[in-house]
Amino acid sequence: MAAGERIPGTPRYRHHLLKNPGTEPFLPNFLLKEWIAGSVFLLGFILWVVFNPMDVGPKANPDDTSFIPVPDWYFYFLYQILKYFPGNYEVFGTVVLPLVGALLLLFAPWLDVSKARHPYKRPLATASMVLVTFLCIWLTNEAAVQHRAEVAAEQGGGVSAGLPVLPKVPASQIHLVDTTMPGYEIFSHTCAGCHGASGEGGFGPPVYAIGKYWNEQQLYDFVIKGMGQMPPRGGLSSDAEVRKVVEWLAKQKG
């Protein structure tokens, strides 16, 4: 138990501190303001979460070796380093460089021993950290760009640049909704030949959750025009039929 006099009473604002401007007590003065800043931060976070709903990728399948592995983005810089040390030099990327980096960071206080604290007064330390920061950002971006290109090249019957790309998923994991609508009927007869019976893709790209990216009007405009190997109206003869298909397709959100 902490020693000291028992001070009766609940928290009170300490007015006498006003003659000592600059510092303020942690509670309640500082924490109350801090709390407001924290709430704004949390609100922004929650809004982000709500407007970026989660989905689940296809279930793990050890037999499908065609999947392009990728770590979460904050490991990209390590992952990217590996690519510069192929073959026998691999150990530089997997062990040497990360280990040296980690040790430098861990022992920074004993490497930069001058008394000076201002960043301008210790140019070597400051410049190194700025450099490392930019290097990490660059490596991360490089890995992201390369991964996107790999995925695009992999997608059989890939899509033209600028179109939404749906991940390939086995047909058994797709749950189409509202299959009683007339649009589903038309899809099965016409579009399924290229896009698969469950929209899992085939000659054409997967479309099973295209409604997540495009609304009905955007889909209508796209299908009417067609693009590349995709025939105008998707091979249908009337605009009214296209309208029915996209009405159903827009509801498929994965």
Next chain:
Amino acid sequence: MLKKAYDWIDERLNVTPLWRDVADHEVPAHVNPAIKMSAFVYCFGGLTFLVITTQILSGMFLAMYYTPDITNAWYSVKYITDEVLLGNVVRGMHFWGASLVIIMMFLHMLRVFFTGAYKAPRELNWVVGVLLFFVVLGFGFTGYLLPWDQKAYWATAVGSQLAGTVPWIGPYLQTLLLGSHTVGALTLTRFFAIHVFFLPAALLVLLALHFIMIRAQHIAGPL
């Protein structure tokens, strides 16, 4: 009534000095954004802690539905995402929060570095900070496998292969990570245990050390 209850407890346990010590702690002007706007960089540590708190809370709720075995893990995550009330939001908080912790922690580290706050006498707290960084990366690595989707499976497959390339100890390290020779049932239970028991324990100990040291040494003075 509340005051009576408080006094009753206080007379017996003398709790006032405990919180008065924290409450009366003077917050210096140079770290207070209300006085100098540019002091917001001193908030990054606190914000990291805030996000870590939300991670712990959202993680506790996810654990109510998540099933750490290879037949059910993916379905349990799908169930959380599509069926459970607010499941998508809680999972989203945990998913995006993981990235946010990394970002805030990195910013916090940069602020400590550029203000030279790691210099004597605060070397040990810097070391604790770097260890915290590794623990948080460990959370990211183990958590990534838990949904048991294709991304999870293949990232861990590659990650463990890389561990296998470490000279001498590589094969042992790989077996230690995987629990067998490939990513499988044992890997998932192992990563789950690390993610929800081992790493949180390490995190809480390190955080306690971090905060005790900050209190003992005060925040570094103005530049």
